[in-house]
Amino acid sequence: MRVFSGIQPTGSLHLGNDLGAIRQFTDLQSRAECLFCVVDLHALTVPQDPAALRAATLQVAALYLACGIDPRQAVVFVQSHVAAHAELAWLLGCLATTGELGRMTQFKEKSRGHESVSLGLFAYPALMAADILLYRSTAVPVGDDQRQHLELTRDIAQRFNARFGETFPVPDAFIGKVGARVMSLQDPAEKMSKSAADPASRVELLDPPAAVRAKIRRAVTDSGREVRHDREAKPAVSNLLEIFALVSGEPVAALEGRYGDGGYGRFKADLAEAVVAHLEPIQGRYRDLQAAPDHLEAVLADGAVRAGALADPTMRDVRARLGLLPRP
Ligand code: TYM
Numbered sequence: 001m002r003v004f005s006g007i008q009p010t011g012s013l014h015l016g017n018d019l020g021a022i023r024q025f026t027d028l029q030s031r032a033e034c035l036f037c038v039v040d041l042h043a044l045t046v047p048q049d050p051a052a053l054r055a056a057t058l059q060v061a062a063l064y065l066a067c068g069i070d071p072r073q074a075v076v077f078v079q080s081h082v083a084a085h086a087e088l089a090w091l092l093g094c095l096a097t098t099g100e101l102g103r104m105t106q107f108k109e110k111s112r113g114h115e116s117v118s119l120g121l122f123a124y125p126a127l128m129a130a131d132i133l134l135y136r137s138t139a140v141p142v143g144d145d146q147r148q149h150l151e152l153t154r155d156i157a158q159r160f161n162a163r164f165g166e167t168f169p170v171p172d173a174f175i176g177k178v179g180a181r182v183m184s185l186q187d188p189a190e191k192m193s194k195s196a197a198d199p200a201s202r203v204e205l206l207d208p209p210a211a212v213r214a215k216i217r218r219a220v221t222d223s224g225r226e227v228r229h230d231r232e233a234k235p236a237v238s239n240l241l242e243i244f245a246l247v248s249g250e251p252v253a254a255l256e257g258r259y260g261d262g263g264y265g266r267f268k269a270d271l272a273e274a275v276v277a278h279l280e281p282i283q284g285r286y287r288d289l290q291a292a293p294d295h296l297e298a299v300l301a302d303g304a305v306r307a308g309a310l311a312d313p314t315m316r317d318v319r320a321r322l323g324l325l326p327r328p
Pocket of ligand 1: 004005006007008009016017018019020021039042127128131132140141142143144145146149179180181182183191192193
């Protein structure tokens with residue numbers, strides 16, 4: 001199994017990124033060959049301030065390590081450091097159609113209300129397919145919101161193989177049973193998101209304890225006072241229960257048993273402490289990494305070399321299959 005996944009350096013990472021994606025990365029790293037990428041080229045599909053992009057790229061890389069990704073096991077690198085991502089995105093973009101790209105939910109959401117958006121935003125899924133297929137990856141751990149992009153990647157791989165001969169494995173999405181869809185603390189119908197305007201809708205991995213406590217205290221709940229998991233009838237409380245279960249390691253049923261119909265107050269207070277306890281070691285490691293920036297730089301330099309070495313043979317093969325002349 002070869003595993004690839006990426007996170008965009010746009011805004012601060014939150015519990016959704018952690019529980020939906022990074023948790024699976026750390027689970028997989030000891031049993032598979034893994035590549036974890038900071039996808040800075042994807043971030044450019046919407047306008048970015050250059051200094052903020054630089055800082056966010058380093059921050060995501062540092063949070064990968066702080067959350068437990070071990071660069072001695074996994075390849076940790078920045079997308080733009082391996083130029084083949086952009087090259088393969090072009091080649092695969094010539095196989096993807098405007099019809100299928102236009103049907104992507106994320107594209108529809110991000111382009112809604114704009115008369116015109118960047119070509120990059122439209123072509124985004126071809127770049128994502130390139131990320132994955134460049135390393136002939138077989139498994140892609142992601143949250144539920146990336147399911148459709150993964151389907152398109154599979155279609156593109158199959159299309160390429162059918163036209164030019166078996167080249168790419170068709171990768172499987174690797175989506176957790178709980179945590180794949182962590183919802184907003186302010187609206188349980190919306191997913192927790194880096195780009196939502198209201199910062200109270202998400203717990204960021206670098207939020208200080210006081211902010212975590214305040215956000216959880218303010219989190220919306222459902223009518224009634226019973227702490228029960230029922231996505232339909234009690235979407236807000238169900239979301240909080242799932243977060244609690246994931247950060248504490250206790251099953252949802254045990255938490256329901258403990259808090260039952262005792263009201264939301266104690267439940268939320270304990271949840272806040274569980275989240276604070278979960279984040280504390282991550283924040284400690286993050287601060288250590290900040291204090292020694294050379295280490296992170298060295299990890300990313302090494303990652304770029306290792307990723308580039310894996311990408312080269314794919315690109316030689318792909319170019320030849322498409323009929324591009326060998327490079328002199
Ligand atoms: P991004 O940067 O939006 O999110 C990073 C990862 O976090 C997951 N995630 C969530 N999981 C659960 N609940 C949530 N509320 C939540 N919000 C985000 C995402 O599903 C994702 O796994 N297009 C991708 C980045 C990407 C990529 C790739 C991923 C680029 N190339 C190749 C995998 C393979 C994205 O924008 O993720």
